[in-house]
Amino acid sequence: xxxxxxxxxxxxxxxxxxxxxxxxxxxxxxxxxxxxxxxxxxxxxxxxxxxxxxxxxxxxxxxxxxxxxxxxxxxxxxxxxxxxxxxxxxxxxxxxxxxxxxxxxxxxxxxxxxxxxxxxxxxxxxxxxxxxxxxxxxxxxxxxxxxxxxxxxxxxxxxxxxxxxxxxxxxxxxxxxxxxxxxx
Amino acid sequence: xxxxxxxxxxxxxxxxxxxxxxxxxxxxxxxxxxxxxxxxxxxxxxxxxxxxxxxxxxxxxxxxxxxxxxxxxxxxxxxxxxxxxxxxxxxxxxxxxxxxxxxxxxxxxxxxxxxxxxxxxxxxxxxxxxxxxxxxxx
Numbered sequence: 001x002x003x004x005x006x007x008x009x010x011x012x013x014x015x016x017x018x019x020x021x022x023x024x025x026x027x028x029x030x031x032x033x034x035x036x037x038x039x040x041x042x043x044x045x046x047x048x049x050x051x052x053x054x055x056x057x058x059x060x061x062x063x064x065x066x067x068x069x070x071x072x073x074x075x076x077x078x079x080x081x082x083x084x085x086x087x088x089x090x091x092x093x094x095x096x097x098x099x100x101x102x103x104x105x106x107x108x109x110x111x112x113x114x115x116x117x118x119x120x121x122x123x124x125x126x127x128x129x130x131x132x133x134x135x136x137x138x139x140x141x142x143x144x145x146x147x148x149x150x151x152x153x154x155x156x157x158x159x160x161x162x163x164x165x166x167x168x169x170x171x172x173x174x175x176x177x178x179x180x181x182x183x184x
Numbered sequence: 185x186x187x188x189x190x191x192x193x194x195x196x197x198x199x200x201x202x203x204x205x206x207x208x209x210x211x212x213x214x215x216x217x218x219x220x221x222x223x224x225x226x227x228x229x230x231x232x233x234x235x236x237x238x239x240x241x242x243x244x245x246x247x248x249x250x251x252x253x254x255x256x257x258x259x260x261x262x263x264x265x266x267x268x269x270x271x272x273x274x275x276x277x278x279x280x281x282x283x284x285x286x287x288x289x290x291x292x293x294x295x296x297x298x299x300x301x302x303x304x305x306x307x308x309x310x311x312x313x314x315x316x317x318x319x320x321x322x
Contacts, residue, residue: 052217052219052222054217055209055217055218055222056221056225059221059222059225059226059229060221060225063225063229064225064310067229067232067314068313068314068317071317071318072317074321075317075320075321132288133287133288133291134288134291134292134295135291135292136214136215136295137214137215138213138214138215138216138217140217140219141213141214141219141295141299142291142295145219145294145295145298145299146280146291146295149267149278149298152263152298152302153263153264153267153278156259156260156263156301156302156305156306157260159305159309160256160257160259160260160305160309162309162313163256163305163308163309163312164256164257166312166313166316167253167256167312167316170316170317171319
């Protein structure tokens with residue numbers, strides 16, 4: 001009861017933050033609000049007992065993204081440029097996509113029930129055997145790094161690619177400007 | 185930037201604990217929430233915090249850009265390298281069982297090594313993205 005009240009309050013605050021992001025034209029406020037949104041989401045995840053995901057959301061979504069966005073804001077303008085076209089077509093696309101997504105949730109198993117297919121497949125095996133097979137008490141870590149090592153290697157490669165991509169795009173040009181190190 | 189004494193003193197007080205927290209999240213990830221991703225972001229955030237308070241050149245003297253740029257591929261290499269080691273020891277790729285005498289200890293060791301690889305790549309990427317953006321202010 002208390003838990004659903006807390007979740008409801010947090011979701012209302014998240015909706016308010018999202019509305020603020022849409023309505024405001026001051027990009028500084030928008031960045032801070034999206035950081036707030038991420039932090040609220042992290043709190044929701046804590047309520048759902050998904051602490052590992054919550055930690056990542058708080059660190060990456062609320063912390064790192066906000067800092068990087070603020071740094072980028074320092075390089076550009078603080079005001080959002082008003083769009084020249086009418087927002088009707090994007091609004092329709094977003095509305096229809098949202099309606100389809102909500103329609104799709106009707107087919108999902110009831111929220112939080114143990115009989116959901118996702119809890120019937122490999123999850124029971126991991127929960128039963130992870131300590132004897134890996135001696136690691138945190139099942140999330142065991143699944144992430146050992147049972148699903150391939151996926152995590154893929155994720156690290158994604159981060160690697162993102163980092164190298166940003167460096168190539170931004171540093172390459174600066175190096176050429178100096179006529180120095182980073183030039184290709 | 186004249187009234188930033190409080191900020192600087194506060195930063196100096198905080199930064200060791202941020203690093204300690206990052207290491208805690210890293211090595212306690214087997215027992216509690218956390219792991220390489222979160223610890224990497226915390227370690228990167230520490231460098232960024234230092235750079236914001238004391239200036240980019242000061243931060244780059246302590247953590248040079250070349251080092252963080254090498255860290256980006258190094259972490260992936262550590263992760264993939266653990267897989268190759270297990271291949272050479274006769275197991276499947278990324279199967280950590282042969283890394284120690286007991287298969288379950290091998291698994292534990294493998295998880296630690298792989299998480300360290302994640303930490304290195306994430307911390308390197310976060311820091312160098314910040315360095316690159318902040319470097320454009322000059």
